[in-house]
Amino acid sequence: MHFSLTDLAADITQNCAESGADLVELAIEEISPGPARQAGDVPSKAGGPVRQAGGVPSKAEFRFIARDNGKGMTGAELDRAMDPFVTDGVKHPGRKVGLGIPFLIQTALQSGGGWKISTVKAGECAVRGSKDSAASPGTGSVTGSAAGGNAGTVVEAWFDLANVDTPPVGDIPGLFRTVMLFSGPAEIVLKRKRQGGGDLDYEVKKTELEEVLGGLEDVSSLALLGKYLRSLEDE
């Protein structure tokens, strides 16, 4: 199981980077309920106010959306990706588990969150597979319909930060630096929003950073990139 929500986001986004995509997008949205913290509020591990004076859980939410224009999956492939006891066996011959998406689903469901995966397989006759946690918690719902659109996958997950079973949010600038280092996609776009508890709204693009810093894999670039990403969270 992953330690933090940013680890889940890193894992899923790494899958995006491996999908043959040339564009990967990761959006992180955090909502901390305002206005000010009231007496009796209990701070969550993530630092936001999570419970109001009356003991009613507030709507503190963490949401991430990872999107790629890679090869996509068929409905059957999506089913297999959700099965913890199935993996493609290419990178680890003989191993019988693949836990990326199962971890995400388990974490979302155990903590009052949810998830949604939509995918369009490249080269297929534009069949869209989609699953989410809304219709039937625990298993997700399946919809398969002929649809237009380009190949790729969108994974969205949201978490109730007030729930005691939700992991801590984790290190967001660290997540962003990790994601920027994923090899494969020519362009990686990070979108960050936070409402309440200090509003944030910024976007970072890999190509822009490369133009400024040079190769991102240089350690000197990585050190500066870390400073830059942390400064954006300080606003």
Added chain:
Amino acid sequence: MAMTLEELRKLRETKKTDIQRREAEGKEIQVIVGMGTCGIAAGAKVTLDAFINALDENKLVDQVLVRQTGCMGLCHSEPTVEVIAPGMPGVIYGNVDASVAKEIVQKHIQGHELVENHILNKPAADILK
């Protein structure tokens, strides 16, 4: 206070001489961190940050590339890190936490000596001589 891209560029300019020197020499040392589900669950992000900090502290930023990859197939020993350095056998290290990362920078990259107890694919003894 949030930096702008322009400020970041200026900060980069101050390191310009470094960049020129590096471009002339090319980078030959690579540190590759496994960032699959297994690696992330075992704390590979902390390992990655530790490598960047240790390389920065030891003034090795001009000689080393830090890269990421997916699962290397050694999920039992995550976080795993491959280190490729000239004159040294390519080595995959396992169970690399922040303190082992520091040790790899000091012993393997600076001292040209393998870090015992964390080697997953130990090369043949004659290669090591």
